[in-house]
Amino acid sequence: MKKLFCAALAVASLTFAASAQKPRFYSDDPISASPSTQDASRVGAKEVNLAYDAGLNLFMDPGDPNMNRRAMSINTVDEVPDSMWFTNRILGGQRMSVEDVAKGPDTSAGPAAGKWTIASGKSNGVTPGFTILDANEVRWFIKFDPPDYREMMSGAEATVTKLFHALGYNVPENHVTRLTRDMLVLTERSKVTAPDGSERRLKDVDIDRLLRMAAKDADGSYRVIASRAVEGKPIGPFMYANTRPDDPNDTIPHEHRRELRALRVFSAWTNHVDTKAINSLDTLVQREGRTVVRHYLIDFGSTLGSASVHPREYDEGHEYIVDPGRTLKRMATFGLWIPSWHFIDYPDIPAAGRFTADGFNPVEWLPRIPNPAFIRARPDDTFWGARRVMAFTDEMIRAAVKTGKYTDPAAEKHIADTLIARRDAIGRAWLTNVNPVVDPVLDGGTLKFQNAAIAAGAAKGPTSYEIAWFTFDNATGATSPIGQPSRADGEQANAPEGLPSSAGSFIRVDIKAVNAPQPSWTVPVRAFFKRTGSGWTLVGFERLPDAPAPTGTK
Amino acid sequence: MKHITRVLPASTILCYIHAVMKRLLNLLGTSLLIFSFATAAVHAQDTRAAEIAQQQAEKAKQLEANLPSKGERFLNWLQAHSNDPSTMYTTFGGMYPSAGFAPGIAYRDAFGGARFNAGVGWSFKNYKLAQGSLGWPDLFGDKLEVHTRVRWTDATQVPFYGVGNDSVKDDRVNYGLKALEAGGSATLKPWWWYRLGGGVAYRRYEDREGSGSHPSIETTPLIVPGLFSEARYTQTTAFTAIDCRESPGYTRSGGLYSVTFNDYNDSNDVYGFRRVDVDLQQMVPLLKEQWVLAFRGLVAMTDAADNQIVPYYLLPNLGGSRRHRGYSDFRFQDRNLLLVSGEYRWMPSRIVDMALFVDAGKVTSDRSDLDFNDLKMGYGIGVRIHGPTLTPVRIDVAHSDEGWRIHLTGGLPF
Numbered sequence: 001m002k003k004l005f006c007a008a009l010a011v012a013s014l015t016f017a018a019s020a021q022k023p024r025f026y027s028d029d030p031i032s033a034s035p036s037t038q039d040a041s042r043v044g045a046k047e048v049n050l051a052y053d054a055g056l057n058l059f060m061d062p063g064d065p066n067m068n069r070r071a072m073s074i075n076t077v078d079e080v081p082d083s084m085w086f087t088n089r090i091l092g093g094q095r096m097s098v099e100d101v102a103k104g105p106d107t108s109a110g111p112a113a114g115k116w117t118i119a120s121g122k123s124n125g126v127t128p129g130f131t132i133l134d135a136n137e138v139r140w141f142i143k144f145d146p147p148d149y150r151e152m153m154s155g156a157e158a159t160v161t162k163l164f165h166a167l168g169y170n171v172p173e174n175h176v177t178r179l180t181r182d183m184l185v186l187t188e189r190s191k192v193t194a195p196d197g198s199e200r201r202l203k204d205v206d207i208d209r210l211l212r213m214a215a216k217d218a219d220g221s222y223r224v225i226a227s228r229a230v231e232g233k234p235i236g237p238f239m240y241a242n243t244r245p246d247d248p249n250d251t252i253p254h255e256h257r258r259e260l261r262a263l264r265v266f267s268a269w270t271n272h273v274d275t276k277a278i279n280s281l282d283t284l285v286q287r288e289g290r291t292v293v294r295h296y297l298i299d300f301g302s303t304l305g306s307a308s309v310h311p312r313e314y315d316e317g318h319e320y321i322v323d324p325g326r327t328l329k330r331m332a333t334f335g336l337w338i339p340s341w342h343f344i345d346y347p348d349i350p351a352a353g354r355f356t357a358d359g360f361n362p363v364e365w366l367p368r369i370p371n372p373a374f375i376r377a378r379p380d381d382t383f384w385g386a387r388r389v390m391a392f393t394d395e396m397i398r399a400a401v402k403t404g405k406y407t408d409p410a411a412e413k414h415i416a417d418t419l420i421a422r423r424d425a426i427g428r429a430w431l432t433n434v435n436p437v438v439d440p441v442l443d444g445g446t447l448k449f450q451n452a453a454i455a456a457g458a459a460k461g462p463t464s465y466e467i468a469w470f471t472f473d474n475a476t477g478a479t480s481p482i483g484q485p486s487r488a489d490g491e492q493a494n495a496p497e498g499l500p501s502s503a504g505s506f507i508r509v510d511i512k513a514v515n516a517p518q519p520s521w522t523v524p525v526r527a528f529f530k531r532t533g534s535g536w537t538l539v540g541f542e543r544l545p546d547a548p549a550p551t552g553t554k
Numbered sequence: 555m556k557h558i559t560r561v562l563p564a565s566t567i568l569c570y571i572h573a574v575m576k577r578l579l580n581l582l583g584t585s586l587l588i589f590s591f592a593t594a595a596v597h598a599q600d601t602r603a604a605e606i607a608q609q610q611a612e613k614a615k616q617l618e619a620n621l622p623s624k625g626e627r628f629l630n631w632l633q634a635h636s637n638d639p640s641t642m643y644t645t646f647g648g649m650y651p652s653a654g655f656a657p658g659i660a661y662r663d664a665f666g667g668a669r670f671n672a673g674v675g676w677s678f679k680n681y682k683l684a685q686g687s688l689g690w691p692d693l694f695g696d697k698l699e700v701h702t703r704v705r706w707t708d709a710t711q712v713p714f715y716g717v718g719n720d721s722v723k724d725d726r727v728n729y730g731l732k733a734l735e736a737g738g739s740a741t742l743k744p745w746w747w748y749r750l751g752g753g754v755a756y757r758r759y760e761d762r763e764g765s766g767s768h769p770s771i772e773t774t775p776l777i778v779p780g781l782f783s784e785a786r787y788t789q790t791t792a793f794t795a796i797d798c799r800e801s802p803g804y805t806r807s808g809g810l811y812s813v814t815f816n817d818y819n820d821s822n823d824v825y826g827f828r829r830v831d832v833d834l835q836q837m838v839p840l841l842k843e844q845w846v847l848a849f850r851g852l853v854a855m856t857d858a859a860d861n862q863i864v865p866y867y868l869l870p871n872l873g874g875s876r877r878h879r880g881y882s883d884f885r886f887q888d889r890n891l892l893l894v895s896g897e898y899r900w901m902p903s904r905i906v907d908m909a910l911f912v913d914a915g916k917v918t919s920d921r922s923d924l925d926f927n928d929l930k931m932g933y934g935i936g937v938r939i940h941g942p943t944l945t946p947v948r949i950d951v952a953h954s955d956e957g958w959r960i961h962l963t964g965g966l967p968f
Contacts, residue, residue: 026599026600026601026602026604026605027600027601028601028602028603029602030602031602031603034606035603035606035607036610037606037607037610037611038610038611038613038614042617043620044619044620046620046621046622048626049622049626049629049630049633051629051633052622052623052625052626052629052630055625075602076602208695209692209695209696212695212696244620245617245618245619245620246617246618246619246620247617247620248610248611248613248614248617249610249613250613251606251609251610251612251613313904314842314843315904319903319904321903321904321905322903322904322905323903326902326903327902327903327906328902329902330900330901330902330903331902331906331908334898334900334908334910335844335845335900335901335902335908338841338844342841342842342844
């Protein structure tokens with residue numbers, strides 16, 4: 001820590017004077033892609049100890065003590081540029097179709113038919129499985145459903161993979177497929193890793209033992225989820241706090257990445273309570289002639305109503321596994337203090353596990369273990385996430401669920417209906433708790449914008465806005481009012497007289513709601529336009545300013 | 555505050571100051587790091603892409619190896635050690651009731667499907683244990699278990715209060731007992747919820763004077779069946795059980811319904827007897843397992859062959875953390891035993907359970923007296939730290955007409 005502090009102090013001291021001269025907007029703002037410019041070939045592999053990660057997040061509160069710092073992975077228009085972490089898809093330049101969502105990351109129809117050579121037994125995670133090479137020598141990870149809850153884990157994994165891919169994350173290619181015992185072939189190279197880390201040759205008895213833990217169908221086959229090995233050399237998971245110290249391109253503390261903060265929204269939507277480090281994976285890949293680290297989310301078996309080997313516990317999504325306050329309350333009341341989640345009913349659909357929209361409050365939803373990025377999510381982060389969730393149409397959601405290949409139509413319908421209802425709840429919760437003005441455009445003399453909350457049907461009114469115009473000095477940040485603030489009925493207003501006309505000049509427009517249903521809507525958003533030729537280009541957008549607050553706690 | 559300052563040791567205060575300073579440094583350091591990356595040498599750049607590239611180039615000069623911390627390394631070692639099928643390990647307890655704190659060391663190994671285990675222990679009360687076992691826990695597709703074992707115990711101060719339900723606490727005397735057991739058992743598991751099995755063992759017992767703060771057993775005026783005997787048995791066992799608990803180590807639902815028959819055959823026809831144990835347990839989860847009502851009924855009955863006696867040290871006994879928490883180990887002994895327990899368990903968190911409990915039991919010389927009259931009552935409250943299948947820590951505080959008792963142990967009481 002001392003080294004970090006000294007280094008930061010030295011760099012900051014050297015550059016402080018220069019920083020005053022830094023323009024707010026560069027010529028290439030807003031960037032649509034964040035580059036990885038340094039060679040990362042020397043990044044080493046490192047696994048994360050599950051207990052250590054859990055203990056760290058439960059008791060140590062890792063990451064920046066400032067709980068109100070603006071996300072740092074965003075560009076100047078408050079969006080997350082494409083990177084090795086994230087690719088804009090559902091709200092990207094090319095809007096996704098229903099078919100795009102259903103296809104997800106798939107590049108094939110699953111493992112090639114024929115004999116599957118088992119490379120190794122699965123030594124981590126709670127779900128039985130192993131690694132195979134299919135008939136085309138492609139590596140796949142195979143996992144099984146628990147015997148009493150057929151299709152629950154595999155369906156959730158397939159469905160949520162499609163949703164998270166559409167949301168913008170790097171995810172593996174997951175297929176629901178089938179295998180029979182006679183398809184599996186062992187070779188001398190087939191290995192199993194013992195819990196102590198030692199390797200030994202895999203035997204038929206090991207496979208039989210694994211298969212006994214899996215749901216077997218009447219025809220003797222097994223329904224499995226096949227997860228294709230992702231591109232690149234695996235180097236272990238990423239942590240949700242701080243940066244990887246050996247990756248030169250990893251300069252933004254992970255807890256300040258909006259795509260990880262907003263994962264809270266997506267996780268609430270899909271009940272992804274298991275957002276811990278080991279359900280992520282970094283790999284070394286080649287891009288533009290250099291080695292860089294690509295970041296994946298993996299293992300969606302504990303999503304929707306599934307906890308992989310059994311249905312979701314009743315408290316999951318509602319409480320951390322260690323919650324001192326509630327624990328003491330229940331201890332002191334002899335268990336007579338009963339949280340509301342005890343009264344939530346779940347339909348008796350085994351393949352759906354325990355998944356419902358009843359009692360779902362996105363704001364109060366919690367993963368199993370505190371996540372440093374989730375804890376630091378601000379209203380502008382959750383708003384950003386909610387817009388993406390609300391971009392899914394009912395048809396897209398149903399198409400994603402269909403890839404779960406549920407044989408019980410009731411399960412498919414229940415899961416899709418629940419996702420739709422939870423999507424709408426997310427819109428109501430997170431599109432409304434910050435000024436929801438989006439997509440400002442200054443075209444000719446007219447300013448146009450949208451109200452995302454109203455457009456999504458998540459809120460009603462207001463019908464009028466107050467708009468203030470300023471000149472903006474990009475070098476100094478100085479502003480000067482242009483006329484008096486004006487009032488606009490609806491999402492459109494005329495620009496005042498006296499806007500600068502020289503190319504390269506900047507203006508700032510503040511937009512806030514009048515008589516808003518939510519007090520937060522009266523905090524103006526700030527849009528920055530740059531004069532380019534005869535028009536104005538949006539170069540900056542700020543929903544909430546960076547307002548470092550005193551240290552907080554989770 | 556004044557009081558707190560006075561009573562806190564200096565090291566604690568220094569640790570606190572260190573923690574506060576560390577946190578402030580962390581805040582300042584993080585802020586500066588973020589600030590520095592945001593501003594480092596950017597005055598030379600005129601594009602955002604160049605600024606990002608500059609920040610990454612700056613970090614490239616400060617790379618550090620991504621190594622596990624000391625804490626993570628320790629946990630890695632601990633997990634590898636815990637899961638290692640071939641290793642030395644330490645043990646605590648599991649020696650003999652009344653042994654007290656009993657550390658030990660053991661070695662386990664795996665040979666294909668076989669599991670070997672051997673260890674020794676020595677308690678603070680000078681109890682000693684040496685044991686070894688060799689087992690095949692999942693033969694024929696996990697349908698058959700076979701275990702063999704040898705166990706030698708030397709207990710130095712086992713309590714004896716007399717025989718019968720009316721024994722008096724103040725009559726306690728101690729005795730020593732050496733026991734040797736060697737045998738094997740086989741268990742059929744046709745279904746996950748059903749067990750059927752049997753076994754044969756050679757057992758030898760030799761009691762002697764007791765040590766400790768209580769008088770030795772030879773000084774008691776009480777009747778002590780089989781005092782200072784050397785009993786040798788061929789013990790045959792048969793048992794059957796329906797076990798639909800989630801796990802023997804921790805469960806919120808299901809039940810255990812087991813019957814065990816034991817024949818202790820003394821070749822000298824002096825101490826031979828038969829014993830039947832019936833253990834019935836049922837867990838009833840309520841309101842999504844917010845509460846669990848747990849019930850247990852345990853009956854042990856012995857039946858001595860003609861003119862033979864059941865030695866006092868093998869009589870069914872009541873008392874202790876699993877056999878009536880209101881009383882100490884071996885508090886009541888006789889030929890027959892009845893214990894009923896009820897627990898109201900509630901779940902303050904995923905890893906902490908609490909329970910209000912009642913234990914009631916009796917011992918009798920005559921089987922026909924096994925009724926609900928004159929039960930010895932105890933009640934209390936407990937806290938259990940558990941995982942999905944294990945309960946490593948259990949603290950039960952119980953009260954009976956003989957006062958309060960605290961049990962710090964592991965595993966559920968039933």
